[in-house]
Amino acid sequence: MLIKLVEHIDLNEAYAYLHANEAGAVNLFVGTVRNHSKGKEVVRLDFEAYDAMAIRQMEHLAKQAFEKWSLVKLAIIHAVGAKDPGTPVVVIGVSSAHRDASFEACRYLIDELKKTVPIWKKEFYEDNSVWVNAHP
Template sequence: MPTPYLHLTDQPLDTQEAIDRASSDAAGAVDVFLGIVRNKTADRPVVRLEYEAYDPMALREMEKIAAQAAERWPVQGLSIVHRKGTLHIGDLAVVIAVSTPHRREAFEACRFVIDTLKETVPIWKKEVFEDGEIWVSAHP
């Protein structure tokens, strides 16, 4: 697998760039996951989300996830891009793109990447409501 594209930013995410960086002539499939800020959590209206990350450790963990995915599936390219800072309803929080020769592997690898990212990468999310705020456990 070529070097994966791993990026943390406080700027709006570019889905097409993540897809382009994960694409490969050897891949017949690119699976993409988009994490979008929704307007509600457990029937509480969300005003905004605030993400914080410890960048050096987060990027190292993303590297580990990419390597694990490449060990399990024939990954031809991979992008993991996560937003930091204040995000509003409808904003993109995360883009995962994984290319493989066939669709099944792309779906499986993409799901593995987002699920593992949420479990192991030190990115913290605060949900802000009209009547308060809470830090959400990213590591269930």
């Protein structure tokens, strides 16, 4: 498993890690900063995490995914710090023999990450800023 919090996401590293000759599918979800939210222009996002707990929860999610689907490899990478629009901020990747498992596991992992991993996002607009998710 490749699980980490980083300042900058390297998409090539994620794909290189997930590649395996026994995998017929590599699914790589990349979440990026969009330039708008709630009708306002977003100028940047700041991400903060409770590092030790975030890694532990990401590892827990990875173990659940390996139990539910037949996966070859799995990666969960989330960025922290200030990020501009267009910047990758989260990568969920899995490789598996068949595509169904990779699609399903990827969807499960990103949905559960957003619900349960202690990473907080603050949106900055031209006129103000707001914490977007006050939990988990």
